[in-house]
Amino acid sequence: MTVMPRRVAPFLAAVVLLLTSLPGAVVVGPGPARAAEYELDTAATYDVDPNAGEIAVTVEVEFTNTTPDPAGRFSVFDDVKLAVHDEATDVEAADEDGDLSVSVETEGDVNVATIELRDGLRYEQTVRFEVTYVLPDTEDPRLRVRPSVVVFPAWSFGTTGSVTVTLPSGYEVRVDGDPLTQNAGAYVSGEIDDPSRWLALVTALRPAEFTSFDATVPLSGGTADLRVRAFADDEAWGTAMRDLLVEALPLLEAEVGLPYPLIGQLIVTEAIPADATDFGESAAGGTEILVAYDQPPFTALHQVSHVWLSSSFIEARWIREGMASAVAASVAEPLGAEPPFDPAEAAAERADAGFPLDQWRGDAGREGEAFGYAASWATIDQIEDRVGSDAIRAVLRRVAASIGPYQAASIEREPTVDGVTSPASPLTSRAFLDHLETVSGADLAELFADSVLGAADVAVLEQRAAARRAFGELATAGGSWGTPDPVRGAMTAWSFADAERQIADARDWLAERDRLLEEMSSSGLSASDRLQEAYRAYGGGSEAVSQLNAHRAVVEAYTATAAEVNAERSFVERIGLIGGPDPARELAMANGRFASGDLRGAVEAIGEAQRILAAAETSGIVRLVSAALVVVLLLGLAVLLFRRRSSYTAAP
Secondary structure (H helix, E strand, O other): OEOOOOOOHHHHHHHHHHHHHHHHHOOOOOOOEOOOOEEEEEEEEEEEEOOOOEEEEEEEEEEEEOOOOOOOOOEEEEEEEEEOOOOOEEEEEEEOOEEEOEEEEEEOOEEEEEEEEEEEEEOOOEEEEEEEEEEEOOOOOOOEEOOOEEEEEEEOOOOEEEEEEEOOOOOEEEEEEOOOEEEOOEEEOOOEOOHHHOEEEEEEEOOOOEEEEEEEEEEOOEEEEEEEEEEOOOHHHHHHHHHHHHHHHHHHHHHHOOOOOOOOEEEEEEEOOOOOOOOOOEEEEOOEEEEEOOOOHHHHHHHHHOOOOOOOOEOOHHHHHHHHHHHHHHHHHHHOOOOOOOHHHHHHHOHHHOOOHHHOOOOOHHHHHHHHHHHHHHHHHHHHHHHOHHHHHHHHHHHHOOOOOOOOOOOOOOOOHHHHHOOOOOEOHHHHHHHHHHHHOOOOHHHHHHHOOOHHHHHOHHHHHHHHHHHHHHHHHHHHHOOOHHHHHHHHOOOHHHHHHHHHHHHHHHHHHHHHHHHHHHHOOOOOHHHHHHHHHHOOOHHHHHHHHHHHHHHHHHHHHHHHHHOOOOHHHHHHHOOOOOHHHHHHHHHHHHHOOOHHHHHHHHHHHHHHHHHHHHHHHHHHHHHHHHHHHHHHHHHHHHHHHHOOOOOO
């Protein structure tokens, strides 16, 4: 026996309730006394003929009057009543002598067949007869008799009974509710002690033959190549589903706010009810989506929303399912797809099965699954009421663009198809809360504590609030430099103790940076990107401190050298600098190299300027001495020439 699908369970429970009421409704024909006790033993056979589109129901009845005759009177039954299916046709009855009179009427919302007995049945007398009727194929998903799939409720009759179901070979059979065991090509119940409480939903499926209905749907993010596959004997479903999705896909894309992510066909396939969820969800894998034939159009919208809201894009199940329902509800009205329930009311009704939504994984049981779907949808609605649908779309776009939850709300990058199919970090409950508060500025911690987060996460929300305040102050202090990667990483991981320590270090570093920037400004230097990159990469860590110290050392050397270059020079020093390398030019070169982040080059240029300055006096002395020697030599040469001229005597 398999677990009864939730959407079928209410129907079965209602039928059981009706069957339970019938024994009291079985009446005795008019006579000296009215009976109160009887035995009604039945053997019901459901002979399924999918090709003919009908089920022949045969109920063999053995009815015994067990009510003793009261004093002076007789206990007599003139008729017997059996609850038959609402869709029953051709209801007939017969005993060994021939046909019996049968009438069918609704009594207390139960379809009742009244069989008139051939003779009044006295105490301890037994009568045997047979009731037959036909269950035809219908549009009701709970009674379908077609070559592709058979679904029907089988029940027993009387005070004791048995049920046998026969089907053609080649069908895979599933039984929900009470069990049927395969035996010699049939499915049998065995002896049923209380037929009024026995009920089985029989589903039989054979390898399906499908008819395809194709369409090409232009979307802003691409083109959807749509194929709807319907059972070959249910073309109406295929046509209706194709028409619905052609109209729905552009609306869904606009509502989600992300580009259509699929490459290749989007295949939607008709299926039998497969699980216990309110939306009959069943994944076939790849790009194929299964939609059970018994589901309303809203379910298809919910299912197709998962093309965008997939498990690779959103890790938390409650966000995926809640958003899929909310998106479907947003586009449902123009498509005529009425939502199946009010999520807030349904969640409240199932509160006893509730749990923190972030813990919704796998199968939570029938009631738990129903709560998960309803509460997730209701919570997304609550969030949308607080922050607006644009904020939710902004969060999805940030995830698709690989923007972290603690990057500034002003940061925008166009989401890509790759981001939708494989984001850098699939969305979790923690990240969803962080993103929403970053984008909207709203405080949603209490809402998440009440409905979403587990106890461990709720316990750190107060520390989270303090860390977020400190983070905001750091962002203000950082200005255009933003916030460091390690701090954002710690905040994203909800490692708030680490985050607060890193924030304190980063604030100290920024204070030192501000003092250094003032020194740079006074010296005519510009901050390089290297300093900003160190802050963003390491925050106030040792690597960033080393960069800050390295920049400060260069600034101090530059400032001191600039002061020396601009100082008043002695005559000898000025003579030493004439015609040689210019220290001011070297400082200008150092300034440019510093601004570009080439600290080594800046230091080399500053060192060269210092070398030139240090050598200026020596160079001046050398130059002056050299000049003096040149003058002496010139004077000596002039004297020598003069003497030679004055001692010269002309030849006779």
